[in-house]
Amino acid sequence: MKPTDAEHDDTDLVRRVALRDAEAFTILYDRHSTLLYSVALKILADPEEARDVLQQVFLTLHEKAAVYNPALGRPVAWLSVMARNKAIDRCRSLKRQREYAERIRQETPPFEHSSENPTETHNRDELDYLHAAVAQLPDEQRQALTLAYFSGLTQQEISDTLSQPLGTVKARIRRGLIKLRESLGQLLD
Amino acid sequence: MDDSLSENAALYVLGLLTGDEQAAFERALQEDPALAAEVRTMTEGTLALAASAPQVAPPPDLRAQLLAAFQTETDAGQVPAAPLTVLPPPSHGLKKTSDSRSGGSPPQAAPRLLHLLPWAAAAVLGVMFAQQKQELTSTRAESSKIKADNVSLTERERHYLDAIRISEAAKAEASTSLASTREALEKAKAGLEDLNGRHSTLVAELNALRQDSQLDKTRIAVLGSLLENSPKAVAVSLWRQETQQGLLVVENLPALPPGRDYQLWVIDPSRKIPVSAGVFKVDVDGKVRLEFKPVAPVREASKFAVTVEREGGSPTPDLKQLVVIGG
Incomplete structure (x- = not known):
């Protein structure tokens, strides 16, 4: 699969959004809203809060489309990081991260192949591919990454939660992300 | 790429750097294309994590609401709210006016002020015009927001009405079912009473026979x-x-x-x-x-x-x- 077309298409859509193109905004929403909402929902476990986060993400897209830098990642990755960060911020403000971290830690192994609702905005094969990439990570990397991505804990808190030295946690996160990117190489390049 | 820089790229993407660390990293990021590439690698990696969340579609009404907001903002953005520009009056050049502002002898002040009267009038009219434009833009934006809210409220109202209809239908069905169950229960009760009666008859006959010496x-x-x-x-x-x-x-x-x-x-x-x-x-x-x-x-x-x-x-x-x- 050569998704560079899709990538260029997304990048082009973001540029068009910067020029106040409603159609481009709609296409991006239809294409990625499920993924972004799902990330927020996983972090917040609250549909109303997740809805607010998704709303914020697309309003931010509207405001910041002009400053989007393709060198730092594809639009979907940029938007998903944005959704994740906003959800984490909200989660922190709701002071829920502690109990959620515990939940994530308990849930992490074994890896769950989640497909509650097949999304219409993402290719099924692509989702499966992404799932497989996470599933193939060594347990300790997957656990550190899942905790870092979904819980919003600090480095030290992750280290405490996993009872691992800080350096080990950082290395696992870095190696895990690199491995994920390598796994996705065929899909993304 | 140095491992510690690469680690920082991962932590940066995940929002795990502290305030100072993040500021320093962002400075380095602006100067180092290799670091930007590393951030891209890490960012792409998080996409798989995002996809590992159970995929759930967002509430359907949100799409219309966001599009309405987008449209509203876009419409509002088409009319420049500031800076306000004032057109020069037709009979006086801007340069001349500018010159007279920057210098000129005091004895000529009164005639100069008179010359400025059309400018002042034009400025006042211009400000009024701009204010009206601003108000119009603001009203349009407000109107679009209200429309978007109305769409959302209408959808919610429809949703609640549907829920009420479903609930009423279920209630009616439950009532019918209850009546039918009651009827069946009454019949079963009657049948049981009948059987009990016959059983009593047979027992009575049996007892009568037992009394028989033979x-x-x-x-x-x-x-x-x-x-x-x-x-x-x-x-x-x-x-x-x-x-x-x-x-x-x-x-x-x-x-x-x-x-x-x-x-x-x-x-x-x-x-x-x-x-x-x-x-x-x-x-x-x-x-x-x-x-x-x-x-x-x-x-x-x-x-x-x-x-x-x-x-x-x-x-x-x-x-x-x-x-x-x-x-």
Whole structure:
């Protein structure tokens, strides 16, 4: 699969959004809203809060489309990081991260192949591919990454939660992300 | 790429750097394309983590709401709210005015002010025009927001109305079902009372027989139904070995079609074939009392059975047509 077309298409859509193109905004929403909402929902476990986060993400897209830098990642990755960060911020403000971290830690192994609702905005094969990439990570990397991505804990808190030295946690996160990117190489390049 | 820089790129993407660390990293990021590439690698990596969340579609009304907001902002953005520009009056050049502002002798101040009157008027009109434009833009934006809110509220209202309709339908269905269950319960109750009454009758008859001094010489057999369509069918057989005579009391047996009879059989283990004890029909209530005497001597009446046979009876029972049996 050569998704560079899709990538260029997304990048082009973001540029068009910067020029106040409603159609481009709609296409991006239809294409990625499920993924972004799902990330927020996983972090917040609250549909109303997740809805607010998704709303914020697309309003931010509207405001910041002009400053989007393709060198730092594809639009979907940029938007998903944005959704994740906003959800984490909200989660922190709701002071829920502690109990959620515990939940994530308990849930992490074994890896769950989640497909509650097949999304219409993402290719099924692509989702499966992404799932497989996470599933193939060594347990300790997957656990550190899942905790870092979904819980919003600090480095030290992750280290405490996993009872691992800080350096080990950082290395696992870095190696895990690199491995994920390598796994996705065929899909993304 | 240095491992610690790469680690920082990962932590940066995940928002795990502290304030100072993040500021330093962002400075380095602006100067180092390799670091930007590393951030891209890490960012792409997080996409797989995002996809590992169970995929759930967002609320459908949000799309319309966001699009309305986008449209509103876009419409508002098409009219520049600031800076306000004032057009020069037709009879005076901007340069001249500018020059007169920057310098000029005081004695000429009054005429200069007079010259400025059209400028002042134009400026006032321009400001008023710009203010009206701003107000119009603001009103449009407000109107679009209200429209978007209305869309959302209408959808929510429709959703609630649907929920109420579904709830009312379920309530009506539950009421019907409850009424039907009550009716069935009443029928079952009546049937039970009827059975209890008949049971009492049979018990009374049994008690009457027990009072009979010759009861010990009487064998009593209760014959249970084998009929799926008449599970309540029951028969009691009283048999006196000594006199080779008996009495059969039957209840709830279905009426037979023309050309068919019920036939009573006495099963004697010393005989290969059951002994016929006569044929009978039941009345409209499915009842009969039949005094019987087998067609051949019975050494031991171990069981009694009733079958459906051709009219007038058969020499051997058709066991496929067994109606009641007991001993």
